[in-house]
Amino acid sequence: MKSIQLNPVGAMSQLSQSEVDHLRQSTNSQLYALFRNCCLAVLNSGVEQDNYEAMFAPYENFNVNLVRRERGVKIELINPPPVAFVDGKLIRGVHEHLFAVLRDILHMGAKYHLPDADTLETRVVTDMVFDMLRHANTIHVGGDPNIAVCWGGHSIGESEYRYTKEVGYQMGLREVNICTGCGPGAMKGPMKGATIGHAKQRYKRGRYLGISEPSIIAAEPPNAIVNELVIMPDIEKRLEAFVRIAHTIVIFPGGVGTAEELLYILGIMLHDQNSGHVLPIILTGPKHCEAYFQALDKFIGATLGPEAQQLYEIIVDDPKQVALKVKQNQQLVNDYRRSTGDSYHFNWSLKIDTQFQVPFIPTHENMAALDLHMEQEKSELASNLRKAFSGIVAGNVKADGIKQIREKGPFEINGDSTLMAMMDDLLRSFVTQQRMKLPGSEYKPCYRVVTE
Incomplete structure (x- = not known):
């Protein structure tokens, strides 16, 4: 297939002519190169590969153009990867994700391409994170405040992957929605399990939200289950988006990326202004991962102290208990936010210092x-x-x-x-x-x- 043109879907389906012109002007910028690479990553959705060079090498002739139309813009793909097609037709989820890339990389990226972005006040950065999530329609006012953010490694063994699926399944049975980093491994397993749990309960509002950032999505394409994709500008805003929309954080075994995420949330929760704030954190994995959690807990205790260790709970080899805790925590979070007047769907009151932004x-x-x-x-x-x-x-x-x-x-x-x-x-x-x-x-x- 040499080329294909795609009609707009989602938030990008209605644009003014000036917005279209602005997007097309972006095709000469460094931002556009980022857009092209993220589109190629999305077109490789489901390919479990963390070597970006190996992934991109076969597609040097791939390109993407923006085609102006009266009520918006079309995306033209030139020499796209065949893995994104079934019987000659682009997979619908991939189609949606491509316009999510257009929305977040070009439209929102141009809006927030500020020369002094590193010196913005903390509230301005939080407003930016909120604006991007709202523009992506991920903040559902009136919807169920039931998002479990799941962190964990992309490089995990089969038994650990099955465990993440079982935890996701148990949460799905309890009508909990899932948010992950959208890649493979522990980012895919909870979503896959939750789809079955939601189906059994005939739960029609199942959400499988993936939050990534440009340099990560290029190495870890979104898994095929993600039905809402958001690409934040950098890792810090990605992490803030996770904790602002979370009602509980579930952490599976992982590597340095998982340790980074755990240190991020613990560092925030250790701030004096967050004392008493309700944001439950659960570390969980199968039995053979017990030593992994002991080592991580020992490291946290030795570096950040007992106060940090008290911020999380470790549950080993018990998916049902994890799901029960998540459900119970959901009510605790709702009660806390009601008492403080905070939003159910975006945690405004959590203090995040500049050093984390x-x-x-x-x-x-x-x-x-x-x-x-x-x-x-x-x-x-x-x-x-x-x-x-x-x-x-x-x-x-x-x-x-x-x-x-x-x-x-x-x-x-x-x-x-x-x-x-x-x-x-x-x-x-x-x-x-x-x-x-x-x-x-x-x-x-x-x-x-x-x-x-």
């Missing part, structure tokens, strides 16, 4: 300059540890990170000897358990831990 750019210089010492506020330490893990994620799967590692060698992570020893032990356990890359892929560390 400003994008961290993982370069060799920035990674080496991280303040990784125990003598600092726990929230600040969580933020700096989060950035270190974020840099390793970039070196593992993101295009810019992989390029830097190839040209300059591994990132160096510096800090006091005690903290570095604990971090090195945790990272080594991730490598041993094959949590850094998809199973079958050889892993060469993109980092080196250096003690002072």
Whole structure:
């Protein structure tokens, strides 16, 4: 198939002529290159591959154009991947996701392409996150406030994947909706399980919300179950979107990306202004993952202290109990937000400091300059540890990170000897358990831990 033109769907189906002209002007920008790559990732939906070069290499002749029409804009695909088609017709979900990319990358990206974006006040950033979610129609006022945000690794074994499906199934039976990072592994399993639970209950409002960001979606295409896709501008706004819309956070076993997410939410919850705030966090996995959670819990206790450990609950090998807790927590969250006057669908009252909002750019210089010492506020330490893990994620799967590692060698992570020893032990356990890359892929560390 050489080319195909697609009619608009969703929020982009009605545009003014000036909006269309503005979008078409964007085709000469760096933003457009990002749009093209994200479209190619979406067209590879369901392909479990975390090597962006291997994924994109066969499609050097792929391109995407915007075609003006009277009431909006069409997308023209040139030499698209055949995996996106069935009997010559584009899969409907892929069609919808392509216009989600258009909405978030070009339309919203141009709106928020600000030269001083890194110096915005915290409320302005939160307003931006809200505006993007609202524009994507993910904030359903009057709908069920029942979103369980599920985090976990893209590189997990079959038994762990089955466990995530069973937890999703049990939550689906209790009419809980699912939000994940939209990729494979622990991001796909809960959604897949929930679809069966929802079907059994004849639940018609099943939501499978995937929140990604450009550098992640290029390496981890959305899984086929996602029926609402949102692409935030960067990892920090992606993480804020997760916690603002969550009613409970369920964390499955994973690697550095999962550790980054856990440190992010713990660092926020440790802020004095969030004392007493109700946002339940559950860590769960099958029996053989008990040692994984013990190691993670030990690391959190040693670095952030018992106060951080009290913010989450660990449930091993009991999907039903996880789902029951999620359902019970839903009522606790609703009661808390009613008492404080906060929104049921977007957690405005949660205090998120600037250090958790400003994008961290993982370069060799920035990674080496991280303040990784125990003598600092726990929230600040969580933020700096989060950035270190974020840099390793970039070196593992993101295009810019992989390029830097190839040209300059591994990132160096510096800090006091005690903290570095604990971090090195945790990272080594991730490598041993094959949590850094998809199973079958050889892993060469993109980092080196250096003690002072």
